[in-house]
Each structure stands twice: as structure tokens, then as C-alpha cells.
Amino acid sequence: ALAGEDVILPCSVKPNISVVDMRVTWFYSQLVHLYEDHEDRNTDQIQSYRGRTKLNHQELQRGDASLKLSSVQVSDEGRYKCFIQSKSWSDDATVDFIVEVVGCLPVITVDGFDDSGGLRLQCESEGWNPEPDLEWRNSEGISLSSETTDTHRNTDGFSVKHTITIHHSDKIHCRVRLRHHMLEAVIISSSNMFHLWRASAILFSVVVVLSGFAAVLIAVFVHEYRGKILVFELESHVLFISQSTNSVQ
Structure with missing residues (x-):
């Protein structure tokens, strides 16, 4: 899910029996959501989840205890546990959740010439999560190998920086991809x-x-x-x- 979107964390009982009369607990490191005695009880809920979690009580009748999490944040990323318990039975399931953040548009800068007259280009983009892929392509769509790569992570996400050297005029593309998301910058090197x-x-x-x-x-x-x-x-x-x-x- 993208940061800021709503997401459904799946959890259901097979065969589809009602869990309305059962206890449903969602955990992260601590309590995320608690359903008990036919109502939500979130007094001890993690502060950052307040007002952002919801169970569909109608779906509980069909054995579906999936949790809706609104306005997801990068800090929500991680492993969740869904625990369902009745008087005579209990079971649990885990859900690994990754929050995607599309970073800034890549920026291409000219870093001078090398000793052979090759033009050094540098492409950089920041603010991604998880780590994206960066690739260079020429005007014919042929992939070009980066000479140096630099990736680091801070509170704003992942930053990537790659360099390449070209020796003739061309239209060069720098593309940063994260699954089905892609941002691109283009530079035309003239003769x-x-x-x-x-x-x-x-x-x-x-x-x-x-x-x-x-x-x-x-x-x-x-x-x-x-x-x-x-x-x-x-x-x-x-x-x-x-x-x-x-x-x-």
C-alpha cells in the first residue's frame, strides 16, 4: 500500500463460521485493535493507531476478522498478528505489511569530464520506501551499467545515487522504479x-x-x-x- 492510503490486513476463519461471539485481537508490538463482547475496546491501543483501525462487524458473521487501517504511515510497516479466541478454541495468523512511498523525481547533473573526454552524469532521487531500483537507458532503450552506486536510508526513506560516463551525444534516461511505480528524468547530451x-x-x-x-x-x-x-x-x-x-x- 502507498503511504496515505487505506489498507485491509486480511484475517479470516476457514470454514466460514461466525466469530461475532469470539475475541479478536490484532497486535503489532503492542495492541492495535481489540474486539470483545460484541464491541471494540481500544483503551489500551497504541497511541499512533487511535482512530485509524476498524473491524467490519457484519463480516465477522462470515468469519472475516480483517482489519482496516486508514492513512497508513511508514511507521506502520512490519509484521502483524491476528488472534481469534473462543471459549474452546483459538488460532492466530500473521500478516507482513510493507508501506510503499514514492520518492522525489530523479535529478540528473553533469559532473564534468574524465581524462578520456567522457561526460560523467549523476542521477539522484530520495524519499523512497522500500529501496527502489535505478537504471540508465540510452535513446534506443538499451540498459547502461552504472559505474558507481550509493544507497542510504534515513528518517525520510531511501536515497539512491548512480553515476555513468558517456562518450558521444545521446538521449539518456534515468529511471527509478518501485514495483509498478516509475519516475524518470532525461538529459540530452549534444556534440x-x-x-x-x-x-x-x-x-x-x-x-x-x-x-x-x-x-x-x-x-x-x-x-x-x-x-x-x-x-x-x-x-x-x-x-x-x-x-x-x-x-x-
């Missing part, structure tokens, strides 16, 4: 993206080469400049001595 990467790679290479060339020129210039300073100082010093000598004469 311009890959041209941009190649242009950036070439530009980076040119910049590196130019930077190296510029560094060599600067080193040569500094060396020559320092040489000129040294020569100038030396010449000035010699000139000063000559002048001093001339003055004495």
Missing part, C-alpha cells in the same frame, strides 16, 4: 559538449606550452638584464676611477 571539452583540452595544452615558452623568455631576459646591470655598474665604477685620477692630475 557541442564534447567539442567544448576537446577545445578546452587543446586550449589548456596551448596555454601550458605558451606558459613554458614565456617562462624561458623571462629567464633569459632576467639573465641578460642582470648582466647589463653588472656591466653598467662595472663600467660606472671604472669611469669614476678614471675621473678621480684625472682630477688629481
Whole structure:
């Protein structure tokens, strides 16, 4: 059942004999619903179930003690026990109940390029219960393998995140499935993206080469400049001595 919906937890007696005069008890960890002496007695019921449980008294005549649980929550998920007891007989049955929560629409983000020029894509969706399946498909409907997967659970449910790398323009689908529920995101990778990467790679290479060339020129210039300073100082010093000598004469 989806969160927020009403659900029927089945429990019945075979053959179909009336259980109107019997005691019907539904348990989770504690009391969920009690029917006794032809009436519901829920004084000791778990607080979170107050006003959300109901037995169909007419169906009790047919041996059906199924419990209606309204506005189900993720916290309702688990194993329930239905216990039916008369003065001379008793039996019980268990019901495993799973609450489905459809999460957020998946979001595809571009995570840059790898060293080979492949475009890294990341798809993420959160708020699911139970854990959903995430798959990538290309424009032809062919399934693509995820390179990395990350799944974790918190109070809001399950979050999934998968990454993939593509090497050419295509229409990529990210689908998150939970049984018969499916949410999808689509991204179209154009050839311009890959041209941009190649242009950036070439530009980076040119910049590196130019930077190296510029560094060599600067080193040569500094060396020559320092040489000129040294020569100038030396010449000035010699000139000063000559002048001093001339003055004495």
C-alpha cells in the first residue's frame, strides 16, 4: 500500500463460521485493535493507531476478522498478528505489511569530464520506501551499467545515487522504479559538449606550452638584464676611477 492510503490486513476463519461471539485481537508490538463482547475496546491501543483501525462487524458473521487501517504511515510497516479466541478454541495468523512511498523525481547533473573526454552524469532521487531500483537507458532503450552506486536510508526513506560516463551525444534516461511505480528524468547530451571539452583540452595544452615558452623568455631576459646591470655598474665604477685620477692630475 502507498503511504496515505487505506489498507485491509486480511484475517479470516476457514470454514466460514461466525466469530461475532469470539475475541479478536490484532497486535503489532503492542495492541492495535481489540474486539470483545460484541464491541471494540481500544483503551489500551497504541497511541499512533487511535482512530485509524476498524473491524467490519457484519463480516465477522462470515468469519472475516480483517482489519482496516486508514492513512497508513511508514511507521506502520512490519509484521502483524491476528488472534481469534473462543471459549474452546483459538488460532492466530500473521500478516507482513510493507508501506510503499514514492520518492522525489530523479535529478540528473553533469559532473564534468574524465581524462578520456567522457561526460560523467549523476542521477539522484530520495524519499523512497522500500529501496527502489535505478537504471540508465540510452535513446534506443538499451540498459547502461552504472559505474558507481550509493544507497542510504534515513528518517525520510531511501536515497539512491548512480553515476555513468558517456562518450558521444545521446538521449539518456534515468529511471527509478518501485514495483509498478516509475519516475524518470532525461538529459540530452549534444556534440557541442564534447567539442567544448576537446577545445578546452587543446586550449589548456596551448596555454601550458605558451606558459613554458614565456617562462624561458623571462629567464633569459632576467639573465641578460642582470648582466647589463653588472656591466653598467662595472663600467660606472671604472669611469669614476678614471675621473678621480684625472682630477688629481
